[in-house]
Amino acid sequence: MRAVIFERYGERPEVRDVPDPHPSDHGVIVRVEATGLCRSDWHGWQGHDPDITLPHVPGHELAGVVEAVGLRVSAWRPGDRVTVPFVCACGTCASCATGDHQICERQTQPGFTHWGSFAQYVALDHAEVNLVAVPQDMSFTTAASLGCRFATAFRAVVQQGGVTAGEWVAVHGCGGVGLSAVMIAAASGARVVAVDVSPQALALARKFGAAECVDATGTKDTAAAIRDLTGGGAHVSLDALGSPATCAASVNSLRRRGRHIQVGLLPSPDGTTPVPMARAIALELELLGSHGMAAHTYPPMLELVRAGVLRPDLLLTSTITLDAVPDALAAMGTAPGAGVTVIEPWS
Template sequence: MQALRYDAYGVIPSLVEIDSPPLPDDGVLIAVRATGVCRSDWHAWQGHDPVDLPQVPGHEFAGVVAAVGPEVTTLEVGDRVTAPFVCGCGRCEWCLAGEAQICPHQSQPGFTMPGTFADLVAIPAADFNVVHLPDAVDFVAAASLGCRFATAYRAVTVHGRPKPDEWVAVHGCGGVGLSAVMIATALGARVIAVDRSLDALRAARDFGAEVVLEAGDDTVTAIHEVTGGGARVSLDAVGTSATAIASIASLRPRGRHIQVGLLLGGDAAPAIPMGQVITKELELYGSHGMAARDYPGMLELVASGALRPDRLVGEVIELADAGAALAAMSGPPTTHGVTVVRMPEPALE
């Protein structure tokens, strides 16, 4: 099959012909129809989040079931599907409790196994991990769900839990940040969006942010002034020491901080202001994707039009251009929202 692969960290990925992945007895092969280009892929490619080399990146995708393992009971060839970027084993205590996103035996396309920048991807424990797509959700929109949108959805709805008219601050307006803006707005929250890019802030305003702030030294002060004492919920959707600390400092007493952006490399151990955490009795959460079990509720909202992940798609490219798109993440963003690779439709056997 055709795949985009990198053989060393930082080397531009190239198109290659490789063997199709083996079909797991409990899994499926999925013909990839669309796959997102995510900053998590960039971190792995840069070596910030080490992976086995060579590696095929890609972890947020949608496609069609091309082959079904003998132990699979809920899927058939031709089904339109997606899957979370964290695939649980389906057997451990965490998976059985519905918390596959923290499964200690998890597998991840593009990280622990070959990813979705390819004609085919293998997904293990398919009855547990693979999600049927409603007909109303197209492949390009669905490709934004598996990482950024689903992560933001769970972060806001499970950890943030904003009530109508409560203030939510979103630090960083890339794909996951704009997703959080859209979701919090749909819940009736009042949203403050923070970013260094004026284009990103314009997008956040378009997605429902009531207030937009250019990130700087006075960001925290401005949030406290706008909200009359701090946000009830604040998300770091970037993943730097500065944004994590600013998010925590933006909160009012008993507020909730959610760390969504990956903290890697020199930002892996930020100096968390624990004094504020104690005196304000703050809640701190990490949010690592969303289990397949929780997808139906989100997909119902997407199919109904209440949530519009398709509006997050900034650019649609071909697989041959995905290496350049990944490399472009090393510089300032040239497009906002989600870049999606649209794959040709292969014939199913």
């Protein structure tokens, strides 16, 4: 099969033929019809993820058709249209037993713990607990966006953030996750303040429901700007980008007893990130992490997509081929871009 592969961190990936994968007893092989280009893939390529072993094929946000099934798989068969969360659960650990598959103690992640979906085929483990059926009327490009960015934003806003109608929600960083969060929070009846350095990203945020926008390039103190716009601070604030600056701004933008949700990864040389804990203590803030979304919790989100309340298809801003991935991946380091880019490996 053709795949995007890199042999050293930070060096330009190549597109070349590699061996086809084979299913484990409890797994499947999926023919990848669409896969998203996500900032997490850039982090992995840069060496920020300890689970990656070189050489490596990235890609974790996918949809496609089951090509082959393992001996112990009975719920799925070749030809089924599927997607999958980027966190694949084992289904048997203590966390899985309580339904918290997104923090499985033995989780696997395509594109991180093993070769991923920037390829024509990808292996997925524990298919019985991880695969999600893609409705016949949903395109593969739309379904591919659900597994990481959109589902991650849905859990962060709805399940972790507990956003309710009338609340102010600040979203720091309007890439794929951030724009998804804007759309989901607005659909929940919240008033959204979007923050980004890109005029294009802010324009998309307004299109998807943001009531206010803050240009972080021309604003010295984005947290203060949010507090002014919201009359005291956001009820919920998400760092959807992942940097020390956006994390601190998110916490500092909250009102009393507000909720900060950390979604974006926070790589740092020493593994630490400064957080304004004095404010968290004084205002009794909640600081929460959000890590993907379990496959069994997809139905409410899929129903909102089916009903047209949520439109992840509108987040798609470009479609590229495998051959274009090396340049697109490299560009994410300096220009994260706006919206969602989807790769179609067979085109």
